[in-house]
Amino acid sequence: MGPVASPVIVLFRRDLRIRDNGALAAAADSDRPVLPIFILDEESEGVRPIGAASRWWLHHSLHGLQKALNKAGAGLVLKRGRTADVVEEAIKVSGADTVLWNRRYDPAEAAIDAALKTSLRDKELVARSFDGALMHEPSLLQTGSGGFYKVYTPFSKALESSVEPRDPIDPPSSVKGWKGQLEGLALDELELLPTKPDWSGGLQESWTPGEDGARRRLREFVEDDLSDYERSRDIPGKAGTSGLSPHLTFGEITPFQILAALKKFHGAGAAKFRKELAWREFSYHLLFHNPHLRERAFRPEYEAFEWHRDAKALKAWQRGLSGYPIVDAGMRQLWHTGWMHNRVRMIAASFLIKDLLIDWRDGEQWFWDTLVDADPANNPASWQWVAGSGADAAPYFRIFNPVLQGERFDPGGDYVRRWVPEIAKLPDRFVQKPWEASAAVLKDAGVTLGETYPSPIVDHHAARDRAMEAYRAVRSDDTQQPQARKRKAS
Numbered sequence: 001m002g003p004v005a006s007p008v009i010v011l012f013r014r015d016l017r018i019r020d021n022g023a024l025a026a027a028a029d030s031d032r033p034v035l036p037i038f039i040l041d042e043e044s045e046g047v048r049p050i051g052a053a054s055r056w057w058l059h060h061s062l063h064g065l066q067k068a069l070n071k072a073g074a075g076l077v078l079k080r081g082r083t084a085d086v087v088e089e090a091i092k093v094s095g096a097d098t099v100l101w102n103r104r105y106d107p108a109e110a111a112i113d114a115a116l117k118t119s120l121r122d123k124e125l126v127a128r129s130f131d132g133a134l135m136h137e138p139s140l141l142q143t144g145s146g147g148f149y150k151v152y153t154p155f156s157k158a159l160e161s162s163v164e165p166r167d168p169i170d171p172p173s174s175v176k177g178w179k180g181q182l183e184g185l186a187l188d189e190l191e192l193l194p195t196k197p198d199w200s201g202g203l204q205e206s207w208t209p210g211e212d213g214a215r216r217r218l219r220e221f222v223e224d225d226l227s228d229y230e231r232s233r234d235i236p237g238k239a240g241t242s243g244l245s246p247h248l249t250f251g252e253i254t255p256f257q258i259l260a261a262l263k264k265f266h267g268a269g270a271a272k273f274r275k276e277l278a279w280r281e282f283s284y285h286l287l288f289h290n291p292h293l294r295e296r297a298f299r300p301e302y303e304a305f306e307w308h309r310d311a312k313a314l315k316a317w318q319r320g321l322s323g324y325p326i327v328d329a330g331m332r333q334l335w336h337t338g339w340m341h342n343r344v345r346m347i348a349a350s351f352l353i354k355d356l357l358i359d360w361r362d363g364e365q366w367f368w369d370t371l372v373d374a375d376p377a378n379n380p381a382s383w384q385w386v387a388g389s390g391a392d393a394a395p396y397f398r399i400f401n402p403v404l405q406g407e408r409f410d411p412g413g414d415y416v417r418r419w420v421p422e423i424a425k426l427p428d429r430f431v432q433k434p435w436e437a438s439a440a441v442l443k444d445a446g447v448t449l450g451e452t453y454p455s456p457i458v459d460h461h462a463a464r465d466r467a468m469e470a471y472r473a474v475r476s477d478d479t480q481q482p483q484a485r486k487r488k489a490s
């Protein structure tokens, strides 16, 4: 046997797919052996370890990727450690002179990759990165005056007019696996799954992580739900949205693939869906240009806000025991399935921030740990949007009334009844506000407030006034006339 030919290394991180994978396609096209490596890097500077629900997802997604790569002809080496160290070892062992990867946009991760590129090129090795996670390059899309976009509408217009989404790249028909040996971990050794206790039953029922699951979801959504998306996307009791968020977050599908599937659809549903994808691009644009988005208010004046430290209230919110049914339903959906409907995310986040005056960062952290779609850009950008401290954020005086929101978006109470079964027997008109039901109605429905279901932990109307005061105190440019417009908050 002759010497083992040196491979092209392909790094996998948040791009757990073989289709529309620029790095993998280029490696396969090179006609050289390929060494795919996944790196779980929780050690490099500034990296935020992923949350528990994401770890569960990652385990299953890696399993799918391993199978797909094996089928194509190459294995996947699993590694844990600093990216720079893992790549250095892999080059030493394999003799590779080329390392390819798909770009990441989380600032700490982008910094790791930029440093890697420099160090490899300094050693006269080939280092190349590819697109895929986003339609636009955040460093390239600029306003007329050369800065980054802070408002969604001009951003989305610029995105539409200057970025022509490319066609998805075909998966390689085969990948010539490298014949050498680089020691890796078994999937279980990454220790991604929960054990004592194993709380992942609800996640298992709700999701199929991996590229195949992503493709199936996209197909079913386009066939069944796209045409009505504009109307049904706001109804939490309906499965009217795509459920693609965790697949996008882990790079099991790309925006290019999604846009290609939407190509022949021109109705209001498809138009609205494209706008939501543009919101995702906007979040990444903001994160790229504001590396501290999850730690610091985008509008600096909000850093002076005096948050309440209330561990008991935070816990009641986390466990879905606030006494406000729509909030509790959302928090329980999150706990059980690792996902929450967008409308209810807004309501639950507003409740934490504005009714309880608890720091949005505590909410962001809880979502980070419990969401299967916990996303480095969408999560902090959305929390700051609700808090009013973000770019192009909801105005600070927009305080969701959880009862009116529930009555408007869950009018028959389907969603609340599903997730808060202890109040399911209440008549429709009380299901969003059990405390208004008479003793006889409560008794008939088997509800004892304070025992079988909590009384509200805070009075919304008093809390709203308190929040307005607190927000006014940090606003220096109070130009939005909250008094005149506050009645619109619903």
Ligand SMILES: Cc1cc2nc3c(=O)[nH]c(=O)nc-3n(C[C@H](O)[C@H](O)[C@H](O)COP(=O)(O)OP(=O)(O)OC[C@H]3O[C@@H](n4cnc5c(N)ncnc54)[C@H](O)[C@@H]3O)c2cc1C
Pocket: 233, 241, 242, 243, 244, 245, 246, 248, 249, 276, 277, 279, 280, 283, 340, 341, 342, 343, 345, 346, 349, 367, 371, 373, 374, 375, 376, 378, 379, 380, 382, 383, 386
């Ligand atoms: C407080 C809060 C926290 C959030 N945290 C996350 C998060 O960690 N990860 C995440 O992906 N989304 C987050 N979102 C945005 C949104 O709720 C989810 O993207 C959406 O619910 C995902 O479900 P879907 O895939 O069925 O959405 P669809 O309605 O089918 O939308 C398709 C895709 O568009 C993007 N999208 C949709 N709505 C938004 C939005 N408002 N902002 C940015 N992108 C959007 C997502 O990538 C989504 O998968 C958050 C929203 C709020 C209010």
